[in-house]
Amino acid sequence: MPKMIRRLIALAAILFVSTASAQEPDPLPSWNDGASKQAIVDFVTKVTEPESADYVPIKDRVATFDNDGTLWLEQPMYTQLAFALDRVKQLAPEHPEWKDTQPFKAVLEGDMKALAASGEKGIAQLVAATHAGMSPAEFQQIVGDWLATAKDKRFERGYTKLVYQPMLELLAYLRDKGFTTYIVSGGGIEFVRNFSEPVYGIPPAQVVGSSIKTKYEIVDGKPTLIRLPEVDFIDDKDGKPVGINQHIGQRPIAAFGNSDGDYQMLDWTTAGEGARLGLIVHHTDAEREYAYDRESTFGRLDKALDDAPAKGWIVVDMKNDWKDVFPPEN
Amino acid sequence: MPKMIRRLIALAAILFVSTASAQEPDPLPSWNDGASKQAIVDFVTKVTEPESADYVPIKDRVATFDNDGTLWLEQPMYTQLAFALDRVKQLAPEHPEWKDTQPFKAVLEGDMKALAASGEKGIAQLVAATHAGMSPAEFQQIVGDWLATAKDKRFERGYTKLVYQPMLELLAYLRDKGFTTYIVSGGGIEFVRNFSEPVYGIPPAQVVGSSIKTKYEIVDGKPTLIRLPEVDFIDDKDGKPVGINQHIGQRPIAAFGNSDGDYQMLDWTTAGEGARLGLIVHHTDAEREYAYDRESTFGRLDKALDDAPAKGWIVVDMKNDWKDVFPPEN
Numbered sequence A, B: 001m002p003k004m005i006r007r008l009i010a011l012a013a014i015l016f017v018s019t020a021s022a023q024e025p026d027p028l029p030s031w032n033d034g035a036s037k038q039a040i041v042d043f044v045t046k047v048t049e050p051e052s053a054d055y056v057p058i059k060d061r062v063a064t065f066d067n068d069g070t071l072w073l074e075q076p077m078y079t080q081l082a083f084a085l086d087r088v089k090q091l092a093p094e095h096p097e098w099k100d101t102q103p104f105k106a107v108l109e110g111d112m113k114a115l116a117a118s119g120e121k122g123i124a125q126l127v128a129a130t131h132a133g134m135s136p137a138e139f140q141q142i143v144g145d146w147l148a149t150a151k152d153k154r155f156e157r158g159y160t161k162l163v164y165q166p167m168l169e170l171l172a173y174l175r176d177k178g179f180t181t182y183i184v185s186g187g188g189i190e191f192v193r194n195f196s197e198p199v200y201g202i203p204p205a206q207v208v209g210s211s212i213k214t215k216y217e218i219v220d221g222k223p224t225l226i227r228l229p230e231v232d233f234i235d236d237k238d239g240k241p242v243g244i245n246q247h248i249g250q251r252p253i254a255a256f257g258n259s260d261g262d263y264q265m266l267d268w269t270t271a272g273e274g275a276r277l278g279l280i281v282h283h284t285d286a287e288r289e290y291a292y293d294r295e296s297t298f299g300r301l302d303k304a305l306d307d308a309p310a311k312g313w314i315v316v317d318m319k320n321d322w323k324d325v326f327p328p329e330n
Helices: A003-023 A035-048 A079-094 A096-100 A104-109 A112-117 A119-131 A136-149 A165-176 A189-193 A196-200 A239-247 A260-270 A303-311 B003-023 B035-048 B079-094 B096-100 B104-109 B112-117 B119-131 B136-149 B165-176 B189-193 B196-200 B239-247 B260-270 B303-311
Strands: A062-065 A180-188 A207-219 A222-233 A254-257 A277-284 A314-317 B062-065 B180-188 B207-219 B222-233 B254-257 B277-282 B314-317
Touching: A035 A165, A035 A277, A035 A314, A062 A165, A079 A096, A079 A104, A079 A119, A079 A136, A079 A180, A096 A104, A104 A112, A104 A119, A112 A119, A119 A222, A136 A189, A136 A222, A165 A180, A165 A254, A180 A189, A180 A196, A180 A239, A189 A207, A207 A239, A207 B239, A222 B239, A222 B260, A239 A260, A239 B207, A239 B222, A254 A260, A260 A277, A260 A303, A260 B222, A277 A303, A303 A314, B035 B165, B035 B277, B035 B314, B062 B165, B079 B096, B079 B104, B079 B119, B079 B136, B079 B180, B096 B104, B104 B112, B104 B119, B112 B119, B119 B222, B136 B189, B136 B222, B165 B180, B165 B254, B180 B189, B180 B196, B180 B239, B189 B207, B207 B239, B239 B260, B254 B260, B260 B277, B260 B303, B277 B303, B303 B314
Parallel strands: A062 A180, A062 A254, A180 A207, A254 A277, A277 A314, B062 B180, B062 B254, B180 B207, B254 B277, B277 B314
Antiparallel strands: A207 A222, B207 B222
């Protein structure tokens, strides 16, 4: 590259940097000023400023996010469960026997008590009927078709519009600072992959989640993957560090969760050497979203809430720390 | 950003692009001109030129590479097997009973026939003794220490210097053109992760491989992962598309292998819609490397070689297509 051009680029870069830094907008506008926001900004600053004692090179800036209750709504039930229930209703005409067979009967009659009573076996049957027997791409299509029309009753909005605006800003802020952001969800990996890129800016390869087994098969002469009705991996509690190691191959330096299912991910992350960030979203806002913790069926937060101060984990008080909860309607 | 600065940047960019394209060096200097090199360049051009009918957006430019025999040497045995054998010798003083127990006795006596006779059970015992009982980070350290000193006898070089220069150029060329490059190895995922970034420019999260189970545990009050002596996943043959789907979540548009273990990865990749590239490295160069295919214990290439023409897979003739095999000594 000729010298003149190099000089022009250098000049432009200098001018750009010097004007930009004076005007840099708040990267977290939906966070109220306070201890939580400050702790996030302090952490990011100290691991990214080159002269900092806690500087972390870009390749090690790994941040992991739980999904249900951390990036999007998980009440009154996990969205993936709402999907499975709707899917049973949709498929019911092809399965007249379901009217008299549990757990399908319970789903069709809206009897949540009977559904809960069907236990793990019932859940496994639901998963088999609604999540297996097709390729991952076909499954994602089914999920996408459902998400395009299904709505949460209370907020009268599609589920992908019930993501947390402050967390979207946090994801973008971290990526802007050289972090790679991953979802590490107890939910199904292919379920989340359907929307992770358009909604969170997280590509399919950066989604870790629970999975069922998949089989390679030649169908009508074409190589195909088929989802099997058999659990492969549960990416929750102890499973989260295992799943992170398997997919990412590095210990994160920052982890974000909201329930005891995230305890081990937070603990493993923040036990590493150097500066670490662990953060829990505490749902304290019954008016704008929900208020729940120790007694909740979905997203139970008990031990992690007790241990957070000693572990140095930030507990975000949704009601006071978040200016907005959901993105603006459009 | 003020208008003047935007103009300066635009001007610099235009000048830079127009001078650079006139001088663009050959991205594959270690490939002789011929059908293989031309097919690679044609494929990359047609999926990356914006006006091309076969244009593929950056997010879908996924390329997967087998490791043993495709990116580095796999003769006279897989490097990971050489590691396991050396490791047994290193640990033997702590295990006096190994002198009289198979498969360890065979390893210590260099009796490859007796080792082969120990079969799958023997291999499982070797893996348990040499690959399990420590954290993934500790295992990678052990691998790194070994790779730093171990040498291939014939070439008198460390194994990470016995990578194929033309393939290093191909990896860099694809990345330069917006591809994300993954390793999809039948070898152990944590073994390959030790060197994938410095040697191939492929970070740990972009390595797919075989794995043993890992358990999360609190040891001396610290959260730890421990590698267990139990196979989790075999990333070979049918397993390669399954592993790719699990880790990457997308079907690649280009796949590179050298043996029948890569058949399903090549087949699944090239059966997708739009422009696809499947490539097989055929080891035809006994003088500079090795010549082997249908009868080889390691890297057997038989069915994939037969089917390559009908499938449209490029078969690289190492002897004639590659100007250099290994990187220059330094």
